[in-house]
Amino acid sequence: MAEATASTHIEHSGPDAGITRWLYTTNHKDIGTLYLWFSFLMFLFGGVLALVVRAELFQPGLQFIEPQLFNQMTTMHGLIMVFGAIMPAFVGFANWLIPMMVGAPDMALPRMNNLSFWILPFAFAMLASTFLMPGGAPDFGWTFYAPLSTTYAPDSVTFFILAIHLMGASSIMGSINIIATILNMRTPGMKLMDMPLFVWSWLITAYLLIAVMPVLAGVVTMMLFDIHFGTSFFNAAGGGDPVLFQHVFWFFGHPEVYIMILPAFGIVSHVIPAFSRKPLFGYSSMVYAMAAIAIMSMVVWAHHMFTVGMPTVAQLIFMYLTMLIAVPTGVKVFNWISTMWRGSITYETPMMFAIAFIILFTLGGFTGIMLAIAPADYQYHDTYFVVAHFHYVLVAGALFGIFSGIYYWFPKWSGKMYNEGLAKLHFWLSFIGFNLTFFVQHFSGLAGMPRRIPDYALQFADFNMISSIGAYLFGFSQLLFLFILVSAIRSGKPATQEVWDNAEGLEWTVPTPAPYHTFETPPEFKSRRAH
Amino acid sequence: MASESAEGYPAYYVPHNSKYPIWTAVSLILVMAGLGLWLVQLKNDYADPTQLLFVAGALALGVTLFFWFSKVIKENFAGLVSPQLNRSYVWSMGWFIFSEVMFFAAFFGALFYVRSFAVPWLGGEGDKALTGEYLWPDFNRQWPVLQNPDATAVPGPAESMAAPPLDSLSRLLSWGTYLPFWNTVILLASSVTIHFAHTALKNDRRRNLNAWMVVTILLGVLFLALQVEEYVLAYTEMGLTLNSGIYGSTFFLLTGFHGFHVTLGTFMLIVIALRCFKGHFNTRDQFGFEAVSWYWHFVDVVWLGLFTFVYVL
Numbered sequence: 001m002a003e004a005t006a007s008t009h010i011e012h013s014g015p016d017a018g019i020t021r022w023l024y025t026t027n028h029k030d031i032g033t034l035y036l037w038f039s040f041l042m043f044l045f046g047g048v049l050a051l052v053v054r055a056e057l058f059q060p061g062l063q064f065i066e067p068q069l070f071n072q073m074t075t076m077h078g079l080i081m082v083f084g085a086i087m088p089a090f091v092g093f094a095n096w097l098i099p100m101m102v103g104a105p106d107m108a109l110p111r112m113n114n115l116s117f118w119i120l121p122f123a124f125a126m127l128a129s130t131f132l133m134p135g136g137a138p139d140f141g142w143t144f145y146a147p148l149s150t151t152y153a154p155d156s157v158t159f160f161i162l163a164i165h166l167m168g169a170s171s172i173m174g175s176i177n178i179i180a181t182i183l184n185m186r187t188p189g190m191k192l193m194d195m196p197l198f199v200w201s202w203l204i205t206a207y208l209l210i211a212v213m214p215v216l217a218g219v220v221t222m223m224l225f226d227i228h229f230g231t232s233f234f235n236a237a238g239g240g241d242p243v244l245f246q247h248v249f250w251f252f253g254h255p256e257v258y259i260m261i262l263p264a265f266g267i268v269s270h271v272i273p274a275f276s277r278k279p280l281f282g283y284s285s286m287v288y289a290m291a292a293i294a295i296m297s298m299v300v301w302a303h304h305m306f307t308v309g310m311p312t313v314a315q316l317i318f319m320y321l322t323m324l325i326a327v328p329t330g331v332k333v334f335n336w337i338s339t340m341w342r343g344s345i346t347y348e349t350p351m352m353f354a355i356a357f358i359i360l361f362t363l364g365g366f367t368g369i370m371l372a373i374a375p376a377d378y379q380y381h382d383t384y385f386v387v388a389h390f391h392y393v394l395v396a397g398a399l400f401g402i403f404s405g406i407y408y409w410f411p412k413w414s415g416k417m418y419n420e421g422l423a424k425l426h427f428w429l430s431f432i433g434f435n436l437t438f439f440v441q442h443f444s445g446l447a448g449m450p451r452r453i454p455d456y457a458l459q460f461a462d463f464n465m466i467s468s469i470g471a472y473l474f475g476f477s478q479l480l481f482l483f484i485l486v487s488a489i490r491s492g493k494p495a496t497q498e499v500w501d502n503a504e505g506l507e508w509t510v511p512t513p514a515p516y517h518t519f520e521t522p523p524e525f526k527s528r529r530a531h
Numbered sequence: 532m533a534s535e536s537a538e539g540y541p542a543y544y545v546p547h548n549s550k551y552p553i554w555t556a557v558s559l560i561l562v563m564a565g566l567g568l569w570l571v572q573l574k575n576d577y578a579d580p581t582q583l584l585f586v587a588g589a590l591a592l593g594v595t596l597f598f599w600f601s602k603v604i605k606e607n608f609a610g611l612v613s614p615q616l617n618r619s620y621v622w623s624m625g626w627f628i629f630s631e632v633m634f635f636a637a638f639f640g641a642l643f644y645v646r647s648f649a650v651p652w653l654g655g656e657g658d659k660a661l662t663g664e665y666l667w668p669d670f671n672r673q674w675p676v677l678q679n680p681d682a683t684a685v686p687g688p689a690e691s692m693a694a695p696p697l698d699s700l701s702r703l704l705s706w707g708t709y710l711p712f713w714n715t716v717i718l719l720a721s722s723v724t725i726h727f728a729h730t731a732l733k734n735d736r737r738r739n740l741n742a743w744m745v746v747t748i749l750l751g752v753l754f755l756a757l758q759v760e761e762y763v764l765a766y767t768e769m770g771l772t773l774n775s776g777i778y779g780s781t782f783f784l785l786t787g788f789h790g791f792h793v794t795l796g797t798f799m800l801i802v803i804a805l806r807c808f809k810g811h812f813n814t815r816d817q818f819g820f821e822a823v824s825w826y827w828h829f830v831d832v833v834w835l836g837l838f839t840f841v842y843v844l
Contacts, residue, residue, distance in 0.1 A: 026546050105545055111546060114549065125560075155571050155575070176626045212633070213633075214634035215633055232777045232779075237685050238679050313658075
């Protein structure tokens with residue numbers, strides 16, 4: 001009897017019509033699409049906030065907004081870009097790609113997958129609604145250090161804390177789903193060391209997320225209790241310590257920055273071999289490097305706090321451990337370059353973004369090593385040098401990785417080819433706009449311009465004007481990206497079956513566009529590696 | 532058993548769509564927004580703070596999850612759960628418990644940091660001794676902190692929950708009246724009884740299964756009752772509250788979140804006990820039972836950490 005019921009319950013149909021397709025969907029491709037569009041919307045929202053900041057900083061003096069509102073802008077820009085734009089974009093990629101790359105019919109737990117996504121729009125609606133509350137939105141920086149975020153915070157901090165809880169729940173459920181899919185749903189014969197690097201990057205990222213999102217939940221819970229129930233976690237008068245906040249926060253925060261870059265490593269490790277027409281150089285060292293980066297990321301957190309007044313021994317330990325991370329990261333950069341070495345390279349847009357990723361991310365890595373030097377950090381700390389550093393790794397690193405991946409897989413997903421000329425234009429505008437914005441910030445930072453201020457001394461005026469011009473160029477060129485995608489979907493030329501000459505992996509073996517259901521039976525898989 | 536595909540692999544069940552997740556998301560946002568409103572209105576001394584949204588959300592969440600879980604159980608009875616899907620459940624529960632471990636790790640980390648660094652520094656010892664010298668030179672370092680650095684702003688507790696030190700036999704006997712010791716015994720015993728229940732299930736001895744489930748639940752409830760008793764004592768007799776400085780903060784958040792997890796665990800035990808009474812689970816198919824028992828062992832292990840570092844050491 002059980003058999004009979006079972007076979008009638010297996011459903012193979014296509015998508016539902018109308019809005020319920022998106023509300024009730026359990027399909028990994030639908031959910032991936034939702035994640036990607038949501039993250040793009042958040043990207044534009046966070047971008048507008050950044051442009052308000054850059055407008056105010058175009059000239060010295062207060063032009064457009066009050067310092068209070070300025071602080072809200074920088075805070076919300078950071079929170080929305082980190083939790084709303086970069087992270088959901090990578091989860092969108094994971095949803096689209098992991099089942100197709102490992103030959104699975106869908107994600108391991110399709111309904112929980114839907115829940116992971118649909119929490120996000122509500123959580124961000126709640127976060128954005130704080131702009132309308134008395135006292136305004138959170139204004140204590142995206143790192144929300146206590147006691148700024150507790151004793152001196154606006155009332156809206158409570159809603160910020162609860163929104164963080166929701167985002168954390170979404171991330172943890174999403175990560176559990178991804179790990180279960182990778183560990184349990186691979187097609188027979190695909191061993192762990194046969195997995196595509198994007199899958200590896202997400203396995204490691206998901207582990208990091210499950211390890212540190214609960215710690216973020218812990219620290220915001222301590223804040224909630226300090227604010228509403230009179231506890232003394234971050235209050236020295238009661239025996240607590242504001243520095244405790246920073247330790248717990250950065251125990252989450254440092255792995256978090258690797259969470260935002262590892263999937264980009266994965267994407268670039270697909271794009272570079274495809275357009276170099278060579279297999280990836282040093283596959284296993286790439287895997288070990290990512291694992292090493294992830295493990296070490298959990299023991300370097302206090303390099304964000306060199307100036308807070310830590311014992312010297314602690315500063316030294318965190319300095320050396322941080323510098324060690326440059327080794328596995330260097331392995332990755334050398335492997336990408338070695339992959340390109342003597343390859344027959346062509347420069348389509350995904351490759352352009354990937355090469356820019358390698359160059360600019362490496363620059364961001366170098367400034368990271370500078371910041372890791374504890375004695376030197378006293379000069380750089382809380383200046384625009386830090387702002388320049390993390391935008392090199394998060395915009396030119398994470399975001400360019402996302403652009404590269406979108407241009408690379410979009411034709412297979414949608415069945416439509418984007419306009420290569422316009423996409424190249426998008427690349428160059430982004431590349432120039434980005435460097436114009438952030439390269440000069442290294443100099444203003446080294447000269448002593450502090451971050452998170454609405455006004456500054458006159459000697460920084462030229463750098464800031466250049467920076468603002470670059471920011472507007474970069475910001476508005478993302479509308480071109482939107483146009484490229486929408487026009488490709490509406491009226492793009494059909495993409496070919498293989499799309500790219502040398503793209504490898506199971507996701508390229510399915511028809512173009514990828515059908516609604518793929519690999520309902522596990523595909524054939526032959527390992528290319530000798531075991 | 533799950534139906535087989537043409538190639539002979541059992542098909543992995545992928546539901547076509549589901550209304551439960553979005554309703555769960557809507558309920559969750561109601562709970563969170565409602566909680567936020569409630570807390571902010573309390574903080575601003577509203578005469579009649581609204582709990583309506585929170586309660587409505589919590590009810591909606593309960594109802595939605597009830598229907599979602601029933602649906603999954605029915606799918607299991609319909610034979611849709613292949614061994615591979617079952618492994619997905621196993622992995623997921625394991626990683627969920629790992630996430631819970633990390634949540635507690637944040638609070639344990641805070642406790643260790645405060646005890647090893649923050650309080651000694653405030654007391655004028657170690658690398659950052661000047662903190663204490665400048666701020667509160669009269670503060671005497673001790674753990675548990677009974678006298679806070681600024682004792683007028685944050686009055687400390689009269690007594691702590693620390694266990695009597697084990698330096699003589701008579702002290703050892705005094706553990707006989709030490710409530711957290713008995714809570715440790717009770718929770719450890721419940722971990723054993725749920726293991727007996729599990730063994731009974733695997734050997735298909737249903738009456739033993741049901742009996743051990745009842746015993747486990749009773750032990751869980753007893754633990755919670757004693758925990759409530761301890762909190763009442765703390766608030767009424769010992770002056771130990773959330774407001775009494777860092778000792779109260781770490782004590783109540785660590786034991787409180789543990790207690791919250793035991794409450795959740797007891798509820799889960801009740802659900803699977805009712806399912807046992809209805810004849811659910813069998814010698815081969817018992818994931819739901821095992822997930823709850825793993826969770827129960829997890830709260831037991833957390834308690835051992837708590838008993839060691841919050842009460843004894």
